[in-house]
Amino acid sequence: MKKLILLLIVTLSIGNIKGQSKADPVKVAVIGLTHTHVHWILGREDLGDIEIIGIVEPNKDLASRYAKQHGYSMDMVYESMEALMANKSPEAVTAFGTIYDHLAVVEFFAPKGIHVMVEKPLAVSFKHAEKMKRLAEKHNIHLLTNYETTWYGSNFKAYEMVHHDKTIGEIRKIVVHDGHRGPKEIGVNEEFLEWLTDPVLNGAGALTDFGCYGANLATWLMKGERPESVFALAQTNKPDLYPKVDDDATIVLKYPKTQVIIQASWNWPVSRKDMEVYGENGQIIADNGSTLRYKLGDDHKEVTLTELKKSSPLDDPFSLLAGVVRGTIKPLPTDLSALENNMIVMEILEAAKKSVASGKLVKLKN
CATH class of the missing domain: 3.30.360.10 (Dihydrodipicolinate Reductase; domain 2)
Incomplete structure (x- = not known):
């Protein structure tokens, strides 16, 4: 077990994992609900490392069904990324729409300095991926991909x-x-x-x-x-x-x-x-x-x-996202x-x- 813990530190954090402040959760918005892996973040135990401050989903029926399942308020749901940003200030967003939509999410949030985590795979094509990479590097944001x-x-x-x-x-x-x-x-x-x-x-x-x-x-x-x-x-x-x-x-x-x-x-x-x-x-x-x-x-x-x-915070995608945004994890x-x-x-x-x-x-x- 000691060796396994050492491996986790070496391979994901470059030896720099510091305690995440529970009093300072990363403000996260969920962009899209049509990828059912979204239940991972909506049904997640509150660990104090992230706070979901908004959801973008134009399909109100879908958003309402998930609201009943997970207990969030429909007041958190916005029809567009523009509407979200007019009301909220996320530090990071997680994309749970179509793979094709990943590029649009990065195009919108990267120039605002907002970090992005997408559900696997990174993009719908290599051409889209290249555009996303250039935007992430130009605007100095983290662009992470989550796999089970x-x-x-x-x-x-x-x-x-x-x-x-x-x-x-x-x-x-x-x-x-x-x-x-x-x-x-x-x-x-x-x-x-x-x-x-x-x-x-x-x-x-x-x-x-x-x-x-x-x-x-x-x-x-x-x-x-x-x-x-x-x-x-x-x-x-x-x-x-x-x-x-x-x-x-x-x-x-x-x-x-x-x-x-x-x-x-x-x-x-x-x-x-x-x-x-x-x-x-x-x-x-x-x-x-x-x-x-x-x-x-x-x-x-x-x-x-x-x-x-795996040991916390390297046992959960959103703990990883929080650590990367806060600089306590250096991938x-x-x-x-x-x-x-x-x-x-x-x-x-x-x-x-x-x-x-x-x-x-x-x-x-x-």
Whole structure:
């Protein structure tokens, strides 16, 4: 556990985590409610590190339903970002609308010096991502991307074993599986389903929705190295449900001595977010957020670690956001939430879409 805590400090904070003042919460506005991951922040326990001061959502029916569920006042809800800013002064915003809308959120708030956290992936396209990056750098704001798997203790233990303990030697292969039976099958609401299955608003189907997880984790485990090439296959197995987008995708990344296989699907029989890492001397399998199995060599028994957790404030996206805004957490470029990492993620996803369209391997430019 001491090693795990050390890893968390080293990999996400550059050794500078100071106590967050409970009396000085970061003022946050929620921009959009159509991404159902928004329940993460709306239903969050009040830890004293952030204060939600406003919500932007033009769909009053949706906002009212969530108000009843989470107990916020409809007086907090504004129809537009302009209306919000006429009444409130947020220090940071979290974007929970369509992926296509991420650019508009950054275009509006970055010139005002307001920090932004978006839900994964960073953008709907690499072109949008480049614009967002330029705006963030020009106006000196933090632009973070939130993934569920960022908060998995099992993934951080895997990172520790690979890079700090050197347990399995040099990485040779990474395999990441993400997805579920399909958004319609698991019953996501209409507002989410409408844009999640739109190639313009979401960029693709399962390839975007779940391919981004593997690209993010691979970039982190490879310490920010860009792959040499990307090859991808995508198909629609359920055209009656998803006529406009893919529902199954496989992305293969080639590095000088490593291969990464990302399997993103709306066709899994069960929901899953798991990862396998294979090295010269052993293998590590993160089965879920808190369980990890590893085996070293042919003659070693498999060892299972359970109840792996991250320590506060690195166990929650909004605690991280508060710490970054206050300067008590200083993220590394390779970190899972960092802009630099997620620009590589977008480059990978863009190349994957080109590969699907052409049927050819796409080499990344130096």
